[in-house]
Structures are given as structure tokens and as C-alpha cells.
Amino acid sequence: MALGFILWVDDEIESLQSQKIFLENKGYTVQTLTNGFEAIDFVRDNPVDVVLLDESMPGITGLETLSRIKEINQQVPVILITKNETENLMDEAIGSQITDYLIKPVNPNQVLLSLKKVMDNKRLVAEKTTTAYQQQFRNLFMALNSDPGYNEWMDIYRKLVYWELEMDKSDSPEMQEVFQTQKQEANTEFFKFISKNYLSWLQPAADAPVMSHNLFQFKVLPHVEKGTPVFFILIDNLRFDQWKAIQPLFMENFRILEEETFYSILPTATQYSRNAIFAGQMPAQIEKSFPDLWKNDDEDGGKNMYEEEFFRGQLKRLRRDDVKFSYTKVVNHADGQQLVNNVHNLLQNDLNIIIYNFMDMLSHARTEMEVLKELAGDETSYRSITRSWFEHSPLNQALKKIAGKKINLVLATDHGSVRVKTPYKVVGDKQTTTNLRYKHGRNLNYEAKEVLAFRDPKLGGLPVPNVNSSYIFAREDGFLCYPNNYNHYANYYKNTFQHGGVSLEEMIVPVIKMVSK
Incomplete structure (x- = not known):
């Protein structure tokens, strides 16, 4: 079975016949050509898996050929082979989206390694992922059965998310099924754990994890100091795996100091968990402290309209009235554009709270709109939508505008979804x-x-x-x-x-x- 179709373009191709035979013996099909014009025509008329392209050829250079090939087929991987190691040539080649490059003279194993990297990468990663998970499966199984506490449960969940994301690289339906079964088992055990321990966490002076109602006290306000503004961004309904999907986009402009988790209170619903975050109190206490503002499920009116007032109450109770803060809630695209235009003005505050309602809109709309049912039919596509949304969102634009400034950023959510x-x-x-x-x-x-x-x-x-x-x-x-x-x-x-x-x-x-x- 042929491993792939290679087009090798070099004006001295006769001297490379032994290399061509070596690759053919390894299972590749190799077509050779001697100039860029022929290569461009060939790519236009034939499917090609990889192009090996000499940089220095008479008539039309390798870089010009590369540019024309990419116009015809942007996805085809091109490995540039060059005698010239100058930095600006490399910059130009990388800018023109070469996949790899080799320096002449090349030996057959170098070429083979580069082809494997380009063509077999996905298969090799999938095989390695499957083997590694098989080894980890037992460790996770033992962790689940060793009566984990709240910290261990956070650790188990992070590992499950790690393997879920790794499984996206695996093409083994059997292993994905094994993983899904293990995740279900974890949720069964977690339900027992919460049933047994949750109410005790709410007792005074209990040994308890950080939860919605003390998130600000323990994870945000300690970072608030004069001179360095803190941006607290709450993207609602953001699961840990969705955070991992957008993490690379944050890392373009920000350095991650702490990647942690906390527990949303029950119900894991916006009006309870988010109000608890801003009030610094459990919902029953909020109702007592703000009888005119708290609304129960069966009452008319918005259930999350008073976060700013609740937060003032929390600052007062924690004796942090000196904190100069702003409060911005984004519930539609126009609000997002306003945030982009205004974000520089926020740098004068000690703390800037930005609530971004997008994920909640998506997940609720998903049950109403058939198109979204198609778009987010499973966890993998849900993560993909999250990444695509964030990449093009006003929130990402706003953060890029202040990325060069000296700021602290705390990103959190109110609850996840299942x-x-x-x-x-x-x-x-x-x-x-x-x-x-x-x-x-x-x-x-x-x-x-x-x-x-x-x-x-x-x-x-x-x-x-x-x-x-x-x-x-x-x-x-x-x-x-x-x-x-x-x-x-x-x-x-x-x-x-x-x-x-x-x-x-x-x-x-x-x-x-x-x-x-």
C-alpha cells in the first residue's frame, strides 16, 4: 500500500535517483520534475500529498514556485530544499508557509524523517495517544477508587479533560469509547461524593474548597493593589475543557501564572452561582441582605440584574470600600464593540469586572435552533465553536488593546454545562x-x-x-x-x-x- 504521493522538483533530479528509489522502497510513490513551471501545472492537474521543492532552479525560483503552488492548493505541504541558509531567505520561506526545510546535501533518512513528520504525524500521534491513555487508564481508575477529597477530584477532572483533548487526536473509536465509559464512571462517583459532602462545606469554619461565594475573597481581591489594574473577566457557562480550547489564544498576549479550578455552588445556574460570586454570599443570605433585589425562579423580571449592587455589598463587608472598580456586562455585539472602544479608559481603575454572556446565549439557543444543534452536537464541536467565537470576539479585540500594559487578568466562570x-x-x-x-x-x-x-x-x-x-x-x-x-x-x-x-x-x-x- 502506497504511503503517499510525493512530487520532487529539482533541476538536478538525475543525481537524486538513488534517493527516489529509497523512498519508493519505503512505500511512497515519487514523481520527479526538473522545473517550477512543470510543477505548477502538475499540482493544478493532480492530487499530491507532499512537494519536495529545490529552492535554487533556473527559470523560476523555488520560492516563486512555492507561492504559485499555494495559490492552487493552499493545504498541500511543501518541504523546501536549499543550499542557502541566510536568515532572510528562511524568513521569506516560513512566511510563505513552507511546512519544513532541509539543507543540501540531503541524505535519504533526513528526507524520510521530514516526510514522516509531515504525512504520518497524525497517525503516529494517534497511536501514541492511545498507548499512553491505556497506561494512564489504571492510574485514573485507582484514583477514582481511593476515596478522593475535593482537591483530588479537581485533579481527576483536570486529567480527564487532558485525556479528552488528547483523544481528539486519536482515531480509535474503541479507545474513545473506553474513555467515555471512564468519564461516566467518574461522574457517578462524583455524584456520590457531592451527595455526601456538599452540605458540610457550607457549615461555618468547615474544611471546604473555594466555591462561588468566596471566589472573590480568595482568588481575586488578593491581587488588587494600587497601580496595577486587575481585569476580572467572567465568561459565563465556560467549562474547563472550553478554557483549554481558548487558552492558546490568551497565551499569545498573556503569561499564565495560575491555572486553577473552584466549585460552583448548586444549582449550577446563572442566577444562583453568579449572584453568589458577586455578593460573596450564598443565595439565602443574598435574599436576606437584599430582599428587594433577589428574585426567585418563579418571580418576574431579570434574575441577574443587580451584580454590581451585590458586589458593592461584598466590598463593604470585606472592608475593601477603597477599591475603585468598573462593571461592564456584555450581552450582545453592540455591548462588545463599546467595550473595545472604552477599554483604555478602564486602566485607571483598581479592578474592572467584565461579564461576557456569550456562552450562555449559545448553549440556551442551541436547544431552540436546529442549526446550532448541528454545530454543537458533541463536546469536540462545542470546544471548536468556543475557540472560533473567542478568536473573533470583541472581548479578544479588547484584551489585545491592553495586552502591552501592566495588568493582572483573572478569568473565571459561574458554572459549566453537561x-x-x-x-x-x-x-x-x-x-x-x-x-x-x-x-x-x-x-x-x-x-x-x-x-x-x-x-x-x-x-x-x-x-x-x-x-x-x-x-x-x-x-x-x-x-x-x-x-x-x-x-x-x-x-x-x-x-x-x-x-x-x-x-x-x-x-x-x-x-x-x-x-x-
Whole structure:
């Protein structure tokens, strides 16, 4: 079986016949030509896997040939072979998108190595990934079964995300299936862990992880000092794997000092977790401190309209009233453009809070719009959309404008989301909320093993909208459906990304500290 079709262009090709035979013996098909004009015509009329291109040829140079070949087929890899090692030639060649270059005289093994790098890279990486995961599988299995605490769970989840991203490089459906099974197993164990420990974390002076309501106290305000503005950016509904997808774009302008995670409170829903972040309090305390501003699920009006007021209250309680801060919320493209235009003016503040609502809009819209269902059908495409969005977003433009300044940057989120697959039946009265991953109401009827239930919401730091209200949270990849029209909703919402319940993806979320390069 031929490994690939090589076009080798060199005006002294006769002297390279032994190399051609060497490559053919290794399984490649090699077509040789002696000048750039013939090469351009050949690439126009024939499929080619790699071009080996001599830089110095009479008639039309290698670099000119390269430029014309790229006009015909931008994707074809070109390996430039040159006697000339001058820096400006290399700069020009790299700028013209060569894939690799070799210095004459070349020996057959050099050429072979370069071809493997270019053509077999994907296959070799996939094989290596599969082997490495097989070795790690046992370690992850042992970690899951060693009664992990909250720090160990964060570590396990980071490793799972690492392998999930690595599996994108693997073309082994069997290994991807093994990985998905292990991730499900992890979520099953994590649900047991949260069921057992979550309420104890909310007790005074408990040994507990950093959570939504003390994120500012422990992860943001310690970095706020006069003279170096801190930008706190909250991209809502951003999972750890989505952060990893946009991380390379941040690294173009910023140096990452700390890449950490924290726990979103329950429900992992914007109105609870995000309000808790800015108020520095659990929702029940917010309702008590701001009775006119807190709104429950069943009340009319926006549920996240008062973050700025909540944050002033937090600064006051922590005796940090001296912090000069700005608050910007971006909910549409026009807001984003305003941020780009105004970002320089923010440098005079100690702290700049920027809430970017894009991911929430995408994940909610996804259930309504068939086109988005097609675009974000699984985790890989969800990450890809996140990266594409961020790369072209006003937020990225705004950050580039201040990247050269001396600033600190803290990026975080309010909660993540999980792709739901398993419908669970829940019966409730008219007061029951409609959320798919959590519900509260007075007369909830459900299968106990399918949910985490807080019969006394106060113990979970949650408001009690009605007497005898209780909260339930869907586990793992479950979603909560009413019996009426059950099959329609079960099919409609299956494989959509939702939040509000208990899963690694929703609860263990990124908080990243960066500085300008």
C-alpha cells in the first residue's frame, strides 16, 4: 500500500535517483520534475500529498514556485530544499508557509524523517495517544477508587479533560469509547461524593474548597493593589475543557501564572452561582441582605440584574470600600464593540469586572435552533465553536488593546454545562420550576436515586420560595421531564448542553490568573 504521493522538483533530479528509489522502497510513490513551471501545472492537474521543492532552479525560483503552488492548493505541504541558509531567505520561506526545510546535501533518512513528520504525524500521534491513555487508564481508575477529597477530584477532572483533548487526536473509536465509559464512571462517583459532602462545606469554619461565594475573597481581591489594574473577566457557562480550547489564544498576549479550578455552588445556574460570586454570599443570605433585589425562579423580571449592587455589598463587608472598580456586562455585539472602544479608559481603575454572556446565549439557543444543534452536537464541536467565537470576539479585540500594559487578568466562570442524555420523570404542581437540571417546588415526586434532593433548602444556603419547598438536582447526564408530553421533550432535549445539576463539567470550573507578557 502506497504511503503517499510525493512530487520532487529539482533541476538536478538525475543525481537524486538513488534517493527516489529509497523512498519508493519505503512505500511512497515519487514523481520527479526538473522545473517550477512543470510543477505548477502538475499540482493544478493532480492530487499530491507532499512537494519536495529545490529552492535554487533556473527559470523560476523555488520560492516563486512555492507561492504559485499555494495559490492552487493552499493545504498541500511543501518541504523546501536549499543550499542557502541566510536568515532572510528562511524568513521569506516560513512566511510563505513552507511546512519544513532541509539543507543540501540531503541524505535519504533526513528526507524520510521530514516526510514522516509531515504525512504520518497524525497517525503516529494517534497511536501514541492511545498507548499512553491505556497506561494512564489504571492510574485514573485507582484514583477514582481511593476515596478522593475535593482537591483530588479537581485533579481527576483536570486529567480527564487532558485525556479528552488528547483523544481528539486519536482515531480509535474503541479507545474513545473506553474513555467515555471512564468519564461516566467518574461522574457517578462524583455524584456520590457531592451527595455526601456538599452540605458540610457550607457549615461555618468547615474544611471546604473555594466555591462561588468566596471566589472573590480568595482568588481575586488578593491581587488588587494600587497601580496595577486587575481585569476580572467572567465568561459565563465556560467549562474547563472550553478554557483549554481558548487558552492558546490568551497565551499569545498573556503569561499564565495560575491555572486553577473552584466549585460552583448548586444549582449550577446563572442566577444562583453568579449572584453568589458577586455578593460573596450564598443565595439565602443574598435574599436576606437584599430582599428587594433577589428574585426567585418563579418571580418576574431579570434574575441577574443587580451584580454590581451585590458586589458593592461584598466590598463593604470585606472592608475593601477603597477599591475603585468598573462593571461592564456584555450581552450582545453592540455591548462588545463599546467595550473595545472604552477599554483604555478602564486602566485607571483598581479592578474592572467584565461579564461576557456569550456562552450562555449559545448553549440556551442551541436547544431552540436546529442549526446550532448541528454545530454543537458533541463536546469536540462545542470546544471548536468556543475557540472560533473567542478568536473573533470583541472581548479578544479588547484584551489585545491592553495586552502591552501592566495588568493582572483573572478569568473565571459561574458554572459549566453537561450534555444530557438520560431523561428522568418528575411530577410537580403548578409552582414547580421548569429547569431541566434542577427543580424546586412543594410537591415534587421523583425517583430518589435519580437526583440529589435538599428537603431543607436552608441547609444548602438556598431561599425557600414557598413553605415546604424542596430542591432536586439531576445527576450525571440526566435531565428532568414531566410525564405529560414526556417522549417529545425527552427527544427534543436529548444531547443538548444544560446546567443546574451535579456533574464534574458543571461544578468544577476554571479560575485562571494571568499577567501581560
